[in-house]
Amino acid sequence: MKNVYNFAPGPAMLPRPVMKKAQEEFLDWNGTGMSVMEVSHRSKEFIALAEESEADLRDVLGIPSNYKVLFMQGGATSQFAMVPMNLLQGGKSADYIHTGSWSVKAYKEAQRHGKVRVAATSKEQNYMTIPERSTWQLDKDAAYVYYCSNETIGGVEFQSIPDVGAVPLVADMTSHALSRPIDVSKFGIIIAGSQKNIGPAGLVLVIIREDLIGTESAHLPSLLDYAHMAANESMSNTPPTFSWYIAALVFKWIKAEGGLKAMEQNAIKRSGKLYAAIDASGFYQNPVDKRYRSRMNVTFTLKDANLDGKFLQEAKAAGLEALKGHRSVGGMRASIYNAMPMEGVDALITLMQEFERKHG
Ligand code: PMP
Numbered sequence: 001m002k003n004v005y006n007f008a009p010g011p012a013m014l015p016r017p018v019m020k021k022a023q024e025e026f027l028d029w030n031g032t033g034m035s036v037m038e039v040s041h042r043s044k045e046f047i048a049l050a051e052e053s054e055a056d057l058r059d060v061l062g063i064p065s066n067y068k069v070l071f072m073q074g075g076a077t078s079q080f081a082m083v084p085m086n087l088l089q090g091g092k093s094a095d096y097i098h099t100g101s102w103s104v105k106a107y108k109e110a111q112r113h114g115k116v117r118v119a120a121t122s123k124e125q126n127y128m129t130i131p132e133r134s135t136w137q138l139d140k141d142a143a144y145v146y147y148c149s150n151e152t153i154g155g156v157e158f159q160s161i162p163d164v165g166a167v168p169l170v171a172d173m174t175s176h177a178l179s180r181p182i183d184v185s186k187f188g189i190i191i192a193g194s195q196k197n198i199g200p201a202g203l204v205l206v207i208i209r210e211d212l213i214g215t216e217s218a219h220l221p222s223l224l225d226y227a228h229m230a231a232n233e234s235m236s237n238t239p240p241t242f243s244w245y246i247a248a249l250v251f252k253w254i255k256a257e258g259g260l261k262a263m264e265q266n267a268i269k270r271s272g273k274l275y276a277a278i279d280a281s282g283f284y285q286n287p288v289d290k291r292y293r294s295r296m297n298v299t300f301t302l303k304d305a306n307l308d309g310k311f312l313q314e315a316k317a318a319g320l321e322a323l324k325g326h327r328s329v330g331g332m333r334a335s336i337y338n339a340m341p342m343e344g345v346d347a348l349i350t351l352m353q354e355f356e357r358k359h360g
Pocket residue numbers: 009010074075076077078102148150151152153172173174175193194
């Protein structure tokens with residue numbers, strides 16, 4: 001098998017021990033003689049998996065007991081609609097912070113479902129920074145304040161949780177969930193699509209404070225109603241069982257590796273080394289405000305964009321996959337989630353230095 005380091009932004013690299021374990025029990029899960037993907041979601045074995053995975057996630061993240069964890073479908077994008085559909089009933093309004101593509105997308109979707117305002121934006125800085133908290137024009141009566149805590153495309157990450165007073169804070173943590181300890185009690189809702197640090201695509205985790213769940217709506221589609229999903233333990237219909245199973249293995253892997261503190265230490269080391277290599281060269285550049293550089297998605301441009309194709313070709317030949325930046329920004333992006341070993345970053349830095357020597 002080819003030895004590859006996969007820098008894709010998502011679906012992304014998963015921990016090798018998780019993949020090995022899934023491979024070992026692929027045809028015979030838990031002594032059932034069946035693959036986990038062939039087993040009923042209502043079987044006692046699968047219910048046990050679901051309960052244990054939630055317990056592990058609660059343990060890893062330190063989720064307080066007044067929060068529900070929902071294992072949902074529809075990707076993180078479905079939550080761009082579900083949050084306003086559920087929280088803006090009765091004509092309330094919500095505040096959005098624009099820091100890049102994903103927060104802007106969430107806002108545009110929310111506009112279809114209720115009243116929303118932009119309370120702060122870094123558009124003029126090309127979304128390469130985060131607007132100072134003191135400049136946010138928050139509405140104290142808003143139903144919630146929404147932000148994306150790691151902008152996957154721009155590579156911009158909040159390094160602390162913004163204080164928005166008593167208004168519930170909603171965060172899209174899709175691309176840095178489980179990469180650092182967080183204080184869940186500071187949030188109203190946390191959204192995390194799975195295909196970066198959690199598992200395969202198909203699942204989105206919603207961690208929601210119970211008082212925001214409300215009662216079942218008479219008009220919302222039941223699968224888009226937090227109250228309905230919470231009342232049915234995320235099993236109102238058939239969930240993506242295989243994705244859930246892999247996520248359960250990932251939670252156990254994180255625990256075995258030393259939890260979120262260990263994930264954070266690794267993320268600091270990986271990203272720190274890569275940014276240092278970029279900053280030390282006259283050939284590569286990262287445009288993000290240093291205070292908010294993402295530990296998960298490291299973007300960089302080459303001095304001469306005409307060399308991009310050659311760089312990607314040489315990277316691929318060296319087993320370094322999926323480094324092409326998002327089509328909206330160009331250049332390169334190395335997504336280095338929890339599963340990326342340090343050796344992958346070292347291999348990338350070596351390639352970058354060799355490429356600079358040859359072409360710089
Ligand atoms: N939010 C963020 C921060 C993302 O990175 C992504 C996907 N890359 C999404 C939302 C959308 O996720 P999905 O494609 O699962 O709907």
